[in-house]
Amino acid sequence: MRRAHTVEQVRSAEADLMARLPEGTLMQRAAGGLAVALGNFMGGVYGRRVVLLVGSGDNGGDALYAGEKLARRGAQVTAVLLSDKAHPAGVEALRLAGGRIGDADELAHADVAVDGIVGIGGRPGLKPEALAAVRRAEQHGVPIVAVDVPSGVDVDTGETPAEHVRAALTVTFGTHKVCHLIDPAASACGPVHLVDIGLDLPDPAATALQGPDIRALYPVPRGESDKYSRGVLGLLAGSAQYPGAAVIATSGALAGPVGMVRYVGPDAVAAEVRAEHPEIVAGEGRVQAWAIGSGLGDELDLPRIRALLDAEEPVVLDADGLKALDESGDHDGILATPHAGELGRLLGVERSAIEAERLKYARVAAERFDVTFLLKGSTTVVAAPDGQVRVNTNGTPWLATAGSGDVLAGLCGALLAAGLNPLDAGSVGAYLHAAAARLASAYGPVTAMRIAGALPEATRRILDRRD
Numbered sequence: 243m244r245r246a247h248t249v250e251q252v253r254s255a256e257a258d259l260m261a262r263l264p265e266g267t268l269m270q271r272a273a274g275g276l277a278v279a280l281g282n283f284m285g286g287v288y289g290r291r292v293v294l295l296v297g298s299g300d301n302g303g304d305a306l307y308a309g310e311k312l313a314r315r316g317a318q319v320t321a322v323l324l325s326d327k328a329h330p331a332g333v334e335a336l337r338l339a340g341g342r343i344g345d346a347d348e349l350a351h352a353d354v355a356v357d358g359i360v361g362i363g364g365r366p367g368l369k370p371e372a373l374a375a376v377r378r379a380e381q382h383g384v385p386i387v388a389v390d391v392p393s394g395v396d397v398d399t400g401e402t403p404a405e406h407v408r409a410a411l412t413v414t415f416g417t418h419k420v421c422h423l424i425d426p427a428a429s430a431c432g433p434v435h436l437v438d439i440g441l442d443l444p445d446p447a448a449t450a451l452q453g454p455d456i457r458a459l460y461p462v463p464r465g466e467s468d469k470y471s472r473g474v475l476g477l478l479a480g481s482a483q484y485p486g487a488a489v490i491a492t493s494g495a496l497a498g499p500v501g502m503v504r505y506v507g508p509d510a511v512a513a514e515v516r517a518e519h520p521e522i523v524a525g526e527g528r529v530q531a532w533a534i535g536s537g538l539g540d541e542l543d544l545p546r547i548r549a550l551l552d553a554e555e556p557v558v559l560d561a562d563g564l565k566a567l568d569e570s571g572d573h574d575g576i577l578a579t580p581h582a583g584e585l586g587r588l589l590g591v592e593r594s595a596i597e598a599e600r601l602k603y604a605r606v607a608a609e610r611f612d613v614t615f616l617l618k619g620s621t622t623v624v625a626a627p628d629g630q631v632r633v634n635t636n637g638t639p640w641l642a643t644a645g646s647g648d649v650l651a652g653l654c655g656a657l658l659a660a661g662l663n664p665l666d667a668g669s670v671g672a673y674l675h676a677a678a679a680r681l682a683s684a685y686g687p688v689t690a691m692r693i694a695g696a697l698p699e700a701t702r703r704i705l706d707r708r709d
């Protein structure tokens with residue numbers, strides 16, 4: 243599991259550790275890890291040309307000491323000092339190792355630019371001189387390696403309200419920060435390499451499941467399982483207007499760990515679902531969970547949906563079904579799965595505002611409705627009413643295809659029916675859904691049905707892997 247902490251949490255853990263260590267130890271650990279990562283990134287050190295963009299804080303200090311280490315191993319290192327307060331001891335160390343102080347012209351011939359402009363002490367945005375240097379690097383096609391975070395992003399929220407660095411690699415220290423997991427900032431990080439500096443950290447502000455976590459959580463059938471004990475999902479979806487949504491959501495559900503799917507909806511739609519999936523059972527009956535909403539269109543029976551929300555069985559609430567949510571109910575066991583537009587309508591906020599502040603609005607919604615919210619998008623955020631947040635970081639733009647959300651709703655419903663709680667069902671579902679889209683896209687453009695079709699193989703690969 244990837245764990246991300248807030249700036250305040252990191253500062254406090256650093257202070258505790260620094261009090262027990264000789265001065266400068268943590269910065270040397272950070273700079274040592276950064277130098278190794280830079281060497282790996284460049285495929286060597288000797289003769290490589292490295293330009294350090296150095297701001298006024300300790301982030302610039304990390305860059306300078308990493309530059310010192312590379313210079314000692316034969317790299318040509320130049321520091322561009324963007325502040326007259328640049329870490330004086332770091333500047334001196336670089337000089338003594340043979341590094342130089344220069345200007346942004348050096349970027350024309352650089353192999354890599356190191357972004358030591360600001361780290362966790364930075365406010366969003368870049369000052370004009372820093373922005374000009376970053377632009378020069380981009381114009382010359384020089385890859386930028388960010389120290390700790392890409393300068394200019396909002397570290398604690400992942401928001402990017404102003405100019406910021408777009409890194410080819412980010413080397414961070416002690417723990418991930420929220421901006422490494424949540425878009426739009428996460429997209430500006432490139433791959434994130436974590437250097438352990440020995441911090442003792444509290445519970446994280448956000449986490450991201452990885453393959454081993456999916457293996458631990460996935461409800462694999464046991465010898466004694468039967469179709470009922472594996473879980474039965476009721477699917478209330480599709481309409482004369484959108485019959486395909488029912489077919490697609492059923493495909494997602496059947497590709498999950500469920501023992502049986504009961505389809506509840508108009509006869510004509512049930513016939514279409516059965517034509518594609520003869521395994522389904524049409525009509526009411528006992529279920530362990532519901533998936534409600536995909537493609538209901540105008541045929542919304544709000545009182546019925548509200549009654550199901552108030553019943554004991556857990557519910558995935560998607561698309562049009564979201565209109566049934568209100569702030570008053572006791573909604574334990576509900577996973578709402580809006581995209582930004584739908585969440586915007588629920589909260590009375592513009593879609594663009596939701597896109598820009600995904601973490602904030604997913605949390606606000608979870609708290610206001612007392613429901614676990616899965617906010618779909620480039621990074622899917624799953625926020626529980628108790629404040630836990632999981633982020634899905636293996637998404638792919640291929641998921642942006644009609645019906646993809648119906649597959650996810652069916653799959654998450656299957657995971658709920660198999661016994662996972664809403665936070666686990668949402669985060670495991672988002673991970674597998676993205677893994678399936680990645681797998682399917684290897685064969686060309688994907689459709690929702692291809693994503694559903696790739697789900698069993700994507701799941702098997704994750705369950706079989708031993709990492």
Ligand SMILES: NC(=O)C1=CN([C@@H]2O[C@H](COP(=O)(O)OP(=O)(O)OC[C@H]3O[C@@H](n4cnc5c(N)ncnc54)[C@H](O)[C@@H]3O)[C@@H](O)[C@H]2O)[C@@H](O)CC1
Pocket residue numbers: 256260268269270272273297298299300301302304359360361362363364365366367368369389390391394415439
């Ligand atoms: N505290 C520690 O023990 C460690 C800190 N480390 C490094 O230190 C960094 C934090 O250092 P600092 O607290 O000095 O903070 P930063 O280096 O992030 O910079 C803060 C400084 O930049 C200025 N500033 C803020 N926003 C700006 C902007 N948008 N444009 C230009 N200047 C801006 C501030 O006035 C402040 O002087 C971490 O990100 C990490 O790289 C590492 O060496 C590991 C150990």
Ligand SMILES: [K+]
Pocket residue numbers: 301357358359360361388389390391392393
């Ligand atoms: K930085």
